[in-house]
Amino acid sequence: MKKVVFVFEDLPVENGNGFSTYNRAFISCVNHEEYSISLIITGSNHQGYIYNPQQVLNCKVSSIKVINALLSTTQFCIPSIKGVLKLFYRKFLKGRVSVGDDKLVKIGRWLTSGERASVANEIKKIKPDVVFVDTIFRSFDFTTLAPDCKTVLIGHDVFFERCASMISNGLKPSPMITPELELGVISQYEDVIAITEHDGAIYQSHHIKNVHVLPSPISRRAFIPAKSKTKDxxxxxxxxxxxxxxxxxxxxxxxxxxxxxxxxxxxxxxxxxxxxxxxxxxxxxxxxxxxxxxxxxxxxxxxxxxxxxxxxxxxxxxxxxxxxxxxxxxxxxxxxxxxxxxxxxxxxxxxxxxxxxxxxxxxxxxxxxxxxxxxxxxxxxxxxxxxxxxxxxxxx
Missing domain, CATH: 3.40.50.2000 (Glycogen Phosphorylase B;)
Incomplete structure (x- = not known):
C-alpha cells in the first residue's frame, strides 16, 4: 500500500472556498484501498475551540496532524492560542473592519522555520512514497525526505501573474512574488500540477519539467435545466x-x-x-x-x-x-x-x-x-x- 501525504494550509472541508474545493478533489480521488492518506495541516484557521478533524473533513484518511495546535490527533484537536484568538475574532468582531480602503492584499504566507521543521518531522514519521504540497508557500526542506519519495506541487495559481494583475489595479500584494522566486521554488519538485492550460503553458515556457494540467473537477448537482421562473x-x-x-x-x-x-x-x-x-x-x-x-x-x-x-x-x-x-x-x-x-x-x-x-x-x-x-x-x-x-x- 502506497503512503501519500498532503501538506495543506487548512482542512479541505466540503462546500469550502476555491482552494479547499480543489484540495479536497485530490483526497477524494486518491481515497481508495491502494493508498494510505495522511494530512498535515499548517494553518491556524480552526473549526472550533475543540473539534474532531476527521469529522470536519467528512472523508476517511489514515491520519491528520494539525501542527499549529496545542493537541492534535485524527479524532481530536485543541487549537493553539493564536487559533483561539482567530476564532474569537471571526465570531465576535467580524464586520467591524473597514473594507475597500486598504490596498495591501495578502495572497498567501510562507511557513515559518519552526513550521517547516514540524512538517519535515511529521513526514519522517510517516515515511511516504509521495508528498503533495499545497502551493509554493507550503514548501519545506526536501533533503529531509527519503531519496525515493516523490514530491508533487499543487500549483493552484501562477502567483507572479496574480501579483502583476493586482499591481496593475493599484493593489499591493503580500508577499510579493517575482518570477525568479516562484520558479526557483517550483524547480525543486519532481512533478507540478497546473489548474489551467494557461498556467501549465507558463510553467513549461520557463523550462519547468513534468507539468500536468488538472482542472478542478465537479459533479452535476442539477439534472434538469433551471425553469427560469425567477429573475434572481x-x-x-x-x-x-x-x-x-x-x-x-x-x-x-x-x-x-x-x-x-x-x-x-x-x-x-x-x-x-x-x-x-x-x-x-x-x-x-x-x-x-x-x-x-x-x-x-x-x-x-x-x-x-x-x-x-x-x-x-x-x-x-x-x-x-x-x-x-x-x-x-x-x-x-x-x-x-x-x-x-x-x-x-x-x-x-x-x-x-x-x-x-x-x-x-x-x-x-x-x-x-x-x-x-x-x-x-x-x-x-x-x-x-x-x-x-x-x-x-x-x-x-
Missing amino acids: LFYLGSRAHHNVNGLLWFLNNVWPSVLAADPQVTLYVVGSVCELIPKTFSNVKLLGMLDSFSEICDVSAVAINPVLSGSGMKIKTLDYLANGLPCITTELGAEGFRMGSENGPILIANNAEDFSKVLLSLIHDGERLSLLSTEALKLADHFSFDGFKERLGKIL
Whole structure:
C-alpha cells in the first residue's frame, strides 16, 4: 500500500472556498484501498475551540496532524492560542473592519522555520512514497525526505501573474512574488500540477519539467435545466480580497442600474464574503456560510462573478455550472474555461454598463435562460471526477 501525504494550509472541508474545493478533489480521488492518506495541516484557521478533524473533513484518511495546535490527533484537536484568538475574532468582531480602503492584499504566507521543521518531522514519521504540497508557500526542506519519495506541487495559481494583475489595479500584494522566486521554488519538485492550460503553458515556457494540467473537477448537482421562473441572482465567494473587491464594485456600480430597471430582482450572496459586505444594499440577502446552497441555486436564474484582479481558474464558476446556472463574469473570471461566447453559459462583461446590459437582457429572456442552463450542465460534465482521477493516477 502506497503512503501519500498532503501538506495543506487548512482542512479541505466540503462546500469550502476555491482552494479547499480543489484540495479536497485530490483526497477524494486518491481515497481508495491502494493508498494510505495522511494530512498535515499548517494553518491556524480552526473549526472550533475543540473539534474532531476527521469529522470536519467528512472523508476517511489514515491520519491528520494539525501542527499549529496545542493537541492534535485524527479524532481530536485543541487549537493553539493564536487559533483561539482567530476564532474569537471571526465570531465576535467580524464586520467591524473597514473594507475597500486598504490596498495591501495578502495572497498567501510562507511557513515559518519552526513550521517547516514540524512538517519535515511529521513526514519522517510517516515515511511516504509521495508528498503533495499545497502551493509554493507550503514548501519545506526536501533533503529531509527519503531519496525515493516523490514530491508533487499543487500549483493552484501562477502567483507572479496574480501579483502583476493586482499591481496593475493599484493593489499591493503580500508577499510579493517575482518570477525568479516562484520558479526557483517550483524547480525543486519532481512533478507540478497546473489548474489551467494557461498556467501549465507558463510553467513549461520557463523550462519547468513534468507539468500536468488538472482542472478542478465537479459533479452535476442539477439534472434538469433551471425553469427560469425567477429573475434572481446568485453569488458565492470567500472573504478573499478579489471577491470582496469585485462584489463591492458590482454592488456600487452595476446593482443600482439593475434595480432601477427591475426593482423585484434579488441577489443572494453565500460564503464568508458576507462578513465584509455592508448590509445596506437593497434587495441583497447576505446568507453567510451554508452547508448546502443547492436550494438557493434552484430559485436563482443567473450567477455572477464580477472579478477585477487575480489569475487562475475561478472554481466558484464550476459550482455555478454544476447547478445549471449560466454565469456573467469578466474576461479574467472566464480564464480556464474558454467559453465566453454568446452561445455559451459563460457571458463576458468587462465594465459596469455591459454587465448591467447583459444581466438585464438575460433575466428577462426565459427561453435563452433555459438554453444556457442546459449548456451550463453540459459544460460541467467536461470537468468530471473520472477524468481528474485518471490524470492524477498517472502522477502517482
